[in-house]
Amino acid sequence: xxxxxxxxxxxxxxxxFCCSLSDNKYGIEFLEFEIRDYDTSKSVFKISKSxxxxxxxxxxxxxxxxxxxEDLVRTxxxxxxxxxxxxxxxxxxxKFCVGxxxxxxxxxxxxxxxxxxxxxxxxxTFGFCIPSSTNTWEAVxxxxxxxxxxxxxxxxxxxxxxxxxxxxxxDKLIMHNKAYFQYV
Amino acid sequence: MGLLTVIKKVKAKEKxxxxxxxxxxxxxxxxxxxxxxxxxxxxxxxxxxxxxxxLAHNGYKLNxxxxxxxxxxxxxxxxxxxxxxxxxxxxxxxxxxxxxDCKRELHKLLVEERLAGATLLIFANKQDVSGAxxxxxxxxxxxxxxxxxxxxxxxxxxxxxxxxVGKGLDWVVEDIAARIYMFNN
Numbered sequence: 184x185x186x187x188x189x190x191x192x193x194x195x196x197x198x199x200f201c202c203s204l205s206d207n208k209y210g211i212e213f214l215e216f217e218i219r220d221y222d223t224s225k226s227v228f229k230i231s232k233s234x235x236x237x238x239x240x241x242x243x244x245x246x247x248x249x250x251x252x253e254d255l256v257r258t259x260x261x262x263x264x265x266x267x268x269x270x271x272x273x274x275x276x277x278k279f280c281v282g283x284x285x286x287x288x289x290x291x292x293x294x295x296x297x298x299x300x301x302x303x304x305x306x307x308t309f310g311f312c313i314p315s316s317t318n319t320w321e322a323v324x325x326x327x328x329x330x331x332x333x334x335x336x337x338x339x340x341x342x343x344x345x346x347x348x349x350x351x352x353x354d355k356l357i358m359h360n361k362a363y364f365q366y367v
Numbered sequence: 368m369g370l371l372t373v374i375k376k377v378k379a380k381e382k383x384x385x386x387x388x389x390x391x392x393x394x395x396x397x398x399x400x401x402x403x404x405x406x407x408x409x410x411x412x413x414x415x416x417x418x419x420x421x422l423a424h425n426g427y428k429l430n431x432x433x434x435x436x437x438x439x440x441x442x443x444x445x446x447x448x449x450x451x452x453x454x455x456x457x458x459x460x461x462x463x464x465x466x467x468d469c470k471r472e473l474h475k476l477l478v479e480e481r482l483a484g485a486t487l488l489i490f491a492n493k494q495d496v497s498g499a500x501x502x503x504x505x506x507x508x509x510x511x512x513x514x515x516x517x518x519x520x521x522x523x524x525x526x527x528x529x530x531x532v533g534k535g536l537d538w539v540v541e542d543i544a545a546r547i548y549m550f551n552n
Contacts, residue, residue, distance in 0.1 A: 281416075312417075320419045
């Protein structure tokens with residue numbers, strides 16, 4: 184099982200997932216995620232638990248596509264408007280709830296890659312989560328300044344921008360999600 | 368300037384400040400934070416856990432931890448004391464009935480060893496509502512006469528109108544910055 188230190192040394196996207204869905208023993212569930220432009224407050228992506236695809240549909244796709252249901256529920260495909268690549272500052276909001284037990288030390292490490300190379304790393308410690316609580320985390324990030332050439336390259340390379348998000352409780356990996364980005 | 372330059376920029380050590388915002392339920396903590404972030408303050412619901420905001424303020428990266436104030440949640444506040452540089456205590460200045468509760472909970476925090484070095488900002492909130500106690504009256508009621516070495520200040524404010532909110536935050540950030548980052552500049 185991977186520790187935060189090991190994950191922080193990853194230089195390329197992982198093959199498959201580093202833990203299984205059943206490793207989430209704390210009942211942590213994501214309720215909402217939103218990405219907004221900080222300057223205009225315009226929302227460019229929003230997903231909430233209520234609009235998550237239902238599992239029966241996923242299993243159909245899984246049979247056709249050959250990947251397991253487990254993998255599909257942990258993969259997000261973002262389709263972001265291309266002006267996102269020109270945003271100066273971005274605000275993200277994550278809302279999650281936890282099960283009936285205490286969560287001692289909750290931490291997220293997210294690694295972004297472009298064409299297989301590490302682009303940036305986010306590391307945030309939520310710390311303690313109160314039993315049965317609903318929590319939100321809103322962060323403001325400065326975005327990279329991209330040249331027109333880079334913007335065009337990213338638009339022309341759908342799903343080459345990927346990320347691995349690892350969630351730890353203490354040093355134990357409890358969740359791993361993958362994301363693919365395309366700009367349209 | 369390429370993507371790699373950007374990675375370096377992100378990696379550069381940012382000056383981070385951790386602020387913990389607590390107080391009785393319905394004191395207006397979340398509304399104050401929303402106001403600071405320029406968000407809509409008209410709809411706020413009770414916080415049933417924490418709400419963290421990370422934002423840039425005068426060259427510092429602030430991590431504001433707004434933790435729910437309901438009775439059942441208060442016993443968990445202690446889990447958020449570690450590494451807290453600034454404590455923001457919010458009072459509903461119109462809630463005269465619960466001033467005694469407010470005083471008791473605040474005094475519990477003041478004897479916490481892990482918060483001993485933290486700068487304390489007290490927001491006398493809801494000053495826009497009629498019947499709000501003045502900050503002088505609140506101070507008297509809270510019996511804050513034995514503060515020792517602690518850096519602290521009370522600021523009248525309204526999370527709804529925004530009056531005083533920025534002034535309070537500026538003070539707490541400056542005070543912490545002067546203590547912590549004095550030798551790093």
